[in-house]
Amino acid sequence: MHESGAMQNSSIATLGRYRILQRIGRGGMGDVWLCEDPTLRRQIAIKTLPSHSETDREFALRFEREAQAAAALNHPHILPVHDYGQQPLQNGQSITYIVMPYIAGGSLADRIANCVAQRMFMPVDFALLYLMHAAKAIDHAHEQGVIHRDIKPGNMLLRTDKWLLLADFGIARILASADNLTQTGVGFGTPHYMAPEQAQGRAEFASDNYSLAVIAYQLFAGRVPFDAGNAYATTIQHMTLPPPPIRQFNRSLSPTFEAALLKGLEKQPAQRPSSARDFVATLQQALTSNAHYAPTEVKATPFPFPGMPSPQNSFPQATTVQQPFPGQTTVIENGQAKQPVTTPPNATRRRLVIGGGAAVVLAGGGLSIWTLLPKISAPPSVTPQPTSAPIVPPAANQSLVLRGHNKPVAILAWSPQGVLASAGSQGDGQVFLWDVQTLFQQKESPAKPKATQQFHTGQDILLAWSPQGDMLAIANADSGPDFNSTRLDVYTGDLGSLASGYNDKFIIKDALVVDVLSWSPSENLATIVHSSSNLDAPDALTLWDAKHPQQVLASLHTPRRAYTDVGLTLTNNPMAFAPHTQPLTLALGTHDGISVEQIDLSKLQPQIKESFLFTYGDNEKYTSSTKLVAWSSDGRYLAGIKDNYNKPTSIAIWDMQTHTILSARALPDDVSTYLLTTIWSPAAASSKIAAGANNGRVYIWDSNGNALPIDVKSPPADIQASIRALSWSADGQWLAAAYNDQNASIVIWKM
Known part of the structure; x- marks a missing residue:
């Protein structure tokens, strides 16, 4: 067609x-x-x-x-x-x-856009009215045996401000391919509002109800629960991720309301309310019982509330305020509209569903997805303590800019020999190898990679160097033979060909993507995936036998699910490892904090168990959600950074010997930014830890004494973007940062 x-x-x-x-x-x-x-x-x-x-x-x-x-x-x-x-x-x-x-009155999508432009939540009376009108229409259609399959604000037309009409019944079904004529509209619908079972070709009445729950979330949060930047990734998020608690975005809502809303977003259709009207009635009851959010108020509520993240990437600055609804109260602060709030362009993309992103790291040198914990050394002579050391002004650092990817780089990884590997995001499909030392000496412009490979994928690619640097594992570059499988590729260190013992039939079944990819020191490849057939299954951790490539050495399930929230980028992956240690120890970023877990491979049936859980000591559970973790080079300290919803301005550090949290490494009070990614220098005995921020700078701390940064690295003036990935070479001599700019820039600093 x-x-x-x-x-x-x-x-x-x-x-x-x-x-x-x-x-x-x-x-x-x-x-x-x-x-x-x-x-x-x-x-x-x-x-x-x-x-x-x-x-x-x-x-x-x-x-x-x-x-x-x-x-x-x-x-x-x-x-x-x-x-x-x-x-x-x-x-x-x-x-x-x-x-x-x-119908000349526009759509609900138009009203939502007006509210977002004015940084207001939908007036509660209007929100409930629209939801109930839509619910009645949906239930009536279901009683006639008709499934809509594309419930979204754009299909909700407004005859008047108080009368909603649901449109486009049957359109998604009409456009289903001829091969799917007898099925249920496989793949048709709008990804931001599509139910998990509909994405898998099993649309049913409850699928429409799920879409209505997504709209309810959007009306009261100012944003949809899932948005990964492309249709495929957003659909996978609906299938695999829990929605962010809505009270993160609108704290005037009660826990009862949040529970009722999340019930409508259950992954399993049978667990949702039986009818659309029942769902909306439950929401209305929860709001009525909340005095702060009384449904008799016909006015907009400003967002975000103090201390809350912005529901959208940015809001335009306005000198005049348009009234989204007749008689609605305009929100003005200090006599004028508030300044726009900007979050990084990658804040709506999630590495979990487009090629990685579980915040997991095996203890050892530097930040990594997997780094093995060495034997705990004697405590250093200086324990981290806060000081008032002044921040060092950004200097004219010796740096090199690398470009060539078509989309912002999703991941950076240094080989032990100092070769930098980079992979683009969102279907860029390119893997480059950069000889940074030679490029610095030659000062060739533009800098060119020493080797390239082009893949055909709509996902972010994961990279992992083997401990010897003779092999590069690549995940999510190619799909498996069917929708419920994915393929791994293991190349030689020069990207010239597949490594010995590996072929293009290295398939992981029951998984849409690989979430975590790494190697153990004994050359065992490690992966973590989510089941595509059982959404409630725990994370599957697999160690692949180094002596028999592509054969499973151990198949385990992690005690806690890795952090899998929306709007984050978890591509920090330098892959620095320590020598052989038993049992293996990993740190897993979760919604509850950092789970430290051990793997015992000495038994006939390998086991994994949680040793302890590190938290930030905050009162509300969601504020312990940890997106990135990093180990000090000696394994003594563990660092964590909260998710972007919390707009973290510091790095938490725990002592692995005493299991206590130490003073955080923090940004200066006069710096208006927040941290996106963190990494510890993997160099032996190094005490430096770095973090990339949404203002494009890299802040560096000395963990042995300074609470404030001792150095700041800034990109060239033509790069005005947030940092997407950060990676430190094994010897600590090179620091690389990938940016979310239109040129897909990588900046290398010589340390």
């Missing part, structure tokens, strides 16, 4: 008896045209679907069946279907169309 824009190219002035006036809407499922009905002398709206071959009888039958089913729906809150038809084009294609009333 071709885009319906083909109709415009054919200079068609009428559809059936209807005269086309102008196009008033365009979307992925068709265009909407304002037309005139000359017989009834009224304006109507016509939705044209993507064109198809005139000989495609299956599509024609499906269109007629679904159009008739939609026309049979008669409800005050369902936009009626007046007529439908098909019109041939000159190129052998045909246009199908559906005739509906013209």
Whole structure:
């Protein structure tokens, strides 16, 4: 099928008896045209679907069946279907169309956009009214045996400010491929609002209810629960991740309301409320019992509340304030609109579902996904204590800029020999090797990689060097043979070919992506994945036998699930390891804090257990959510950084011997930024720890005494973006940072 824009190219002035006036809407499922009905002398709206071959009888039958089913729906809150038809084009294609009333009041999506622009939450009366109108329409359709499959704010039209009409019944089903005619609309819908089972081809009544719950979340949080930056990754988030607690974004909501809302977002359809009306009624009851959020108030509530993260990436600065709703109170602070709040461009992308991102690290030198814990050495002579050491102004650091990726770099990894590997994000599909030492000496411009590999993937790629640096493992560069599997590639250290013993049949089943990738010191490859068939299953940790490549050495389940929230980037992955140690010890970033776990491979059946849990000592549980962890080079100290929702301005450090939290390494009070990623220098006896921030700078602390940074690295002036990934070479001589700028820049500093 071709885009319906083909109709415009054919200079068609009428559809059936209807005269086309102008196009008033365009979307992925068709265009909407304002037309005139000359017989009834009224304006109507016509939705044209993507064109198809005139000989495609299956599509024609499906269109007629679904159009008739939609026309049979008669409800005050369902936009009626007046007529439908098909019109041939000159190129052998045909246009199908559906005739509906013209509604000039806009959509719920427009109202949400207005609220976001003014940095306000939806007035509670309006939010509940719209949700209940939509719920009644959904329940009525379900009683007639009709599933909508594309419930979203854009399909909710407003006849007046207090009257919602649900539109586009049957459109997703019509556009299902001929191969899926007898199924349930596989893959059709809008990813931000699509239920997990619908994404897997099993749409049911509860799928529409889930979509309504997503809209409820959006109305009261100012943002959708899942947004990974692309359709595939967002869909996988709906399937695998728990939604962020809504009270992170709107603390005026009660725990009872949050629980009721999350019930509507259950992964399993049977665990959701039985009807859409029951779901909304439960929300209304929870709000009524909350005096602070009384439903009789007809005014907007400003967001974010003090100490809360912004629900959107940015909000435009405005000198005049548009009223999103009639009679609504405009929110002004100190006599003027507030300044925009900006979060990094990567804040809506999640490494878990697009190629990695569990905040997990085996103890050892430097930050890594896996770093082995060496024998605990004697305590250093100086224990970390806070001081008032002044921050060192940014200097004219000797640096090198590397470019060549088409999308911002998702991961950086140094080999033991000092070769830097980089992989792009979001379908860039490129893996580069950079000889940094030579590039610094030659000062060639532009700098060129020493080796490249191009893959075809829509995901972020994971990289992991073997301990000897003779092999580079690459995950998520190619899909498996089916939807429920993924493939690993293990290349030689020069990217010239697949390594000895490895082939292109290295498949992990029951997994959509690899979440964590690394090597143990004995050359055992390690992966962590989430089950694609059982969403409630714990994380699966697999050690692959070094002596028998592609064969499983141990298959385990972690006691706690790795941190899997939305809006974070966990691509810090230098992969520094310590010598052989038994049992292996790993630190896992979770929603509860940092879980320190041990793996005993000496038994016939290898076991993994939690030793202890490090927390930040905060009162609210979600504030211990940890996205990144790092070990000091001697394994004595463990560092953690909270998730982006908390806008962390410090790095927490725990003493592994005493199991106590020490004074944090913090940003100066006069620095308005927050930290995105952290890494400990893997060099022997190094006490330096670094963190990348959303202002593009890298802050460096001495863990042996200074609470404030001792150095700051700044990118060249033409790079104005947040840091996406950070990596320190094994000898501590080179520090690399990847940026979220349009040039996909990597900056290397010589330390």
